[in-house]
Amino acid sequence: MADLPEVFSELWVYLTASKLLYLLLTLVAFMLAQWINRRAGGTPFLHPVLVAIALIVSYLLLTDTNYGVYFEGAQFIHFLLGPAIVALAVPLFDHRERIRREFLPLMLACVAGILTAVFSTMALVKLLGGREDTLMSLAPKSVTSPIAMGIAEQIGGYPALAAGIVLITGAIGCVLGPPIFRLLKIEDHAVQGFAMGLAAHGFGTAQSFTLSNLAGAFAGLSMGVTGLLSAFLIPILVRLF
Amino acid sequence: MILQGFAVLLVCQLVGELFVRLTGILVPGPVVGMALLLMVLLYRRGVPEALRSTSEGLLRYLPLLFVPAGVGLINHGQLLKQDLLVISITLVISTALTLVVTVVVLQGLRKYLGGKNG
Numbered sequence: 381m382a383d384l385p386e387v388f389s390e391l392w393v394y395l396t397a398s399k400l401l402y403l404l405l406t407l408v409a410f411m412l413a414q415w416i417n418r419r420a421g422g423t424p425f426l427h428p429v430l431v432a433i434a435l436i437v438s439y440l441l442l443t444d445t446n447y448g449v450y451f452e453g454a455q456f457i458h459f460l461l462g463p464a465i466v467a468l469a470v471p472l473f474d475h476r477e478r479i480r481r482e483f484l485p486l487m488l489a490c491v492a493g494i495l496t497a498v499f500s501t502m503a504l505v506k507l508l509g510g511r512e513d514t515l516m517s518l519a520p521k522s523v524t525s526p527i528a529m530g531i532a533e534q535i536g537g538y539p540a541l542a543a544g545i546v547l548i549t550g551a552i553g554c555v556l557g558p559p560i561f562r563l564l565k566i567e568d569h570a571v572q573g574f575a576m577g578l579a580a581h582g583f584g585t586a587q588s589f590t591l592s593n594l595a596g597a598f599a600g601l602s603m604g605v606t607g608l609l610s611a612f613l614i615p616i617l618v619r620l621f
Numbered sequence: 622m623i624l625q626g627f628a629v630l631l632v633c634q635l636v637g638e639l640f641v642r643l644t645g646i647l648v649p650g651p652v653v654g655m656a657l658l659l660m661v662l663l664y665r666r667g668v669p670e671a672l673r674s675t676s677e678g679l680l681r682y683l684p685l686l687f688v689p690a691g692v693g694l695i696n697h698g699q700l701l702k703q704d705l706l707v708i709s710i711t712l713v714i715s716t717a718l719t720l721v722v723t724v725v726v727l728q729g730l731r732k733y734l735g736g737k738n739g
Binding site for chain 2: 527561564
């Protein structure tokens with residue numbers, strides 16, 4: 381910035397310290413990501429959330445800005461996650477009849493999904509020669525991050541790494557979900573949503589809402605139930621291994 | 622209108638956070654808040670219009686709300702690099718397996734247990 385007139389460099393210093401810049405950066409990156417995704421025919425490999433994250437991370441690395449400074453501005457968006465999770469009660473209420481009718485299959489599928497997630501993760505890490513603390517950070521990978529961090533801490537993993545793993549798992553789930561459903565000929569949005577919420581927590585739920593309200597409701601349901609059950613099950617399951 | 626709906630959501634979240642604080646359970650406050658709101662809605666047998674428009678508005682932008690937390694991956698670069706190959710292979714295979722098992726079990730059980738709603 382050395383060759384800019386002083387007034388511009390002062391302006392730049394002001395802007396980079398401003399919360400407004402990072403709030404705006406987040407919105408603009410997301411809108412750009414949505415546009416890119418539309419141009420690419422809606423492929424899950426260019427999921428708007430992933431593209432937006434990649435754009436912002438690149439910007440922060442290029443401008444040597446640390447995450448704490450960015451989050452000062454972005455926290456206003458992050459804050460809305462809390463009320464949004466509470467708001468999941470509305471689609472759940474809308475689909476209460478179907479949930480009540482299929483309560484037993486839903487709960488059993490949820491337990492089966494959690495067991496698969498935990499045991500396949502542990503078996504693979506052991507098989508591939510990963511370290512013990514990596515293993516314990518990966519075990520809660522399908523659980524929504526606030527719960528996953530607590531579980532990781534309890535079983536001897538790193539909460540920060542667990543939170544990162546949860547995000548990557550969510551992204552992977554969004555990419556893998558649609559082709560897997562197509563392959564297995566699963567057309568029911570409720571079933572699709574339920575699997576997405578279980579394997580890919582909030583990311584999967586967000587993606588399901590773009591499919592339909594029904595898919596979103598079932599994703600929210602499985603995200604919540606998976607979180608609750610995992611908090612009890614995972615500490616017991618890892619001891620069995 | 623929207624304001625009332627937002628206030629309801631925040632009250633539920635607040636009660637949820639307080640509940641988690643008091644009991645020390647390993648569940649995020651908003652999840653408890655969601656359960657609470659669901660119970661209230663079931664008791665009232667309906668969703669007030671203000672709450673519906675606010676909730677649907679928020680949920681439409683749910684993907685955006687994950688972006689700030691997702692950018693936090695920038696801080697885990699070092700940790701991830703240490704076991705990168707193991708972590709990536711494990712996550713991809715395990716996530717695929719989890720999705721497959723969940724849909725297959727759910728589809729199968731619905732056919733055998735709840736047959737009539739196919």
